[in-house]
Amino acid sequence: MPELPEVETIRLALEPHVVGRTFERVEIDDRRLVRPFEPLVVAAELEGERVAALERRGKYLIVRFESGRVLLIHLRMTGSLRHGPAGKLGDDPYRRAVVKLDDGSDMAYRDVRRFGTWHLLEPHELEDYLARRLGREPLERTFTAKRLGERLSGRRAPIKAALLDQRTVAGLGNIYVDEALWRAGIHPLREAGTLDVDELARLTRAIRDALRAGIRSQGASLRDYAQPDGRRGRAQERFRVYGRTGEPCLRCGTPIEKTRAGGRGTWYCPSCQSQAASRSASRPSRSSRQSSV
Numbered sequence: 001m002p003e004l005p006e007v008e009t010i011r012l013a014l015e016p017h018v019v020g021r022t023f024e025r026v027e028i029d030d031r032r033l034v035r036p037f038e039p040l041v042v043a044a045e046l047e048g049e050r051v052a053a054l055e056r057r058g059k060y061l062i063v064r065f066e067s068g069r070v071l072l073i074h075l076r077m078t079g080s081l082r083h084g085p086a087g088k089l090g091d092d093p094y095r096r097a098v099v100k101l102d103d104g105s106d107m108a109y110r111d112v113r114r115f116g117t118w119h120l121l122e123p124h125e126l127e128d129y130l131a132r133r134l135g136r137e138p139l140e141r142t143f144t145a146k147r148l149g150e151r152l153s154g155r156r157a158p159i160k161a162a163l164l165d166q167r168t169v170a171g172l173g174n175i176y177v178d179e180a181l182w183r184a185g186i187h188p189l190r191e192a193g194t195l196d197v198d199e200l201a202r203l204t205r206a207i208r209d210a211l212r213a214g215i216r217s218q219g220a221s222l223r224d225y226a227q228p229d230g231r232r233g234r235a236q237e238r239f240r241v242y243g244r245t246g247e248p249c250l251r252c253g254t255p256i257e258k259t260r261a262g263g264r265g266t267w268y269c270p271s272c273q274s275q276a277a278s279r280s281a282s283r284p285s286r287s288s289r290q291s292s293v
């Protein structure tokens with residue numbers, strides 16, 4: 001938390017307010033945000049930079065400046081960004097930084113747990129920095145079942161753990177991995193390297209569908225995440241499986257169960273997402289699904 005849909009929602013909301021604007025004044029009140037660098041030094045470097053584009057890669061927000069430099073923001077567990085007219089954002093004990101823009105508005109960064117990071121990178125540093133940490137973008141055409149299969153090939157870790165690894169595919173976290181595996185009918189503890197062609201195709205589509213559903217609902221507000229105007233997201237009202245322990249599966253009616261996979265609380269339907277690793281039995285047939293309703 002926040003995952004790709006939350007970061008993309010923030011990007012979409014901020015883009016019209018920050019692109020073309022200049023960072024007039026920057027206050028960074030938390031040294032953890034920019035370490036190992038000094039907050040005053042980073043703030044001074046940022047002042048005067050004009051925003052050329054606001055992009056996203058995985059869970060990273062990329063502020064691209066006209067100078068070619070880049071501010072790479074990762075929200076980690078509880079980071080979020082707010083935007084509003086200067087001085088109108090109200091007091092917030094968890095505000096860690098404020099950027100005053102040249103149109104008289106403020107972009108404020110808040111973070112309760114303080115795991116978020118701001119990295120100012122030189123033009124040549126970005127590509128390599130991201131390439132070492134991230135796999136393909138799941139909403140781009142280059143993300144295919146074949147390429148996902150290549151990433152999972154030979155891996156003995158549970159599929160849930162493999163998908164949480166940002167180098168497998170960028171942007172997924174605990175929520176949207178569970179949602180995608182439920183949509184694909186794949187058990188979270190299945191050995192990642194054993195998925196067959198059909199399962200890989202279903203999983204590729206399911207990852208895209210789960211993420212797009214999250215974006216359509218403006219992200220999930222379980223704890224701290226909110227949109228830049230302060231409104232909560234609504235994706236949590238539409239989860240198919242995440243957090244629904246004991247509630248009926250929306251596809252077959254079987255009570256949803258909770259387990260642990262990849263070190264994280266994990267929700268799944270024991271009927272639709274059978275653990276049987278045998279290829280044909282990895283998903284119940286139509287008739288068995290109907291009979292279990």
Ligand SMILES: [Zn+2]
Nearest residue numbers: 249252269272
């Ligand atoms: Zn089910």
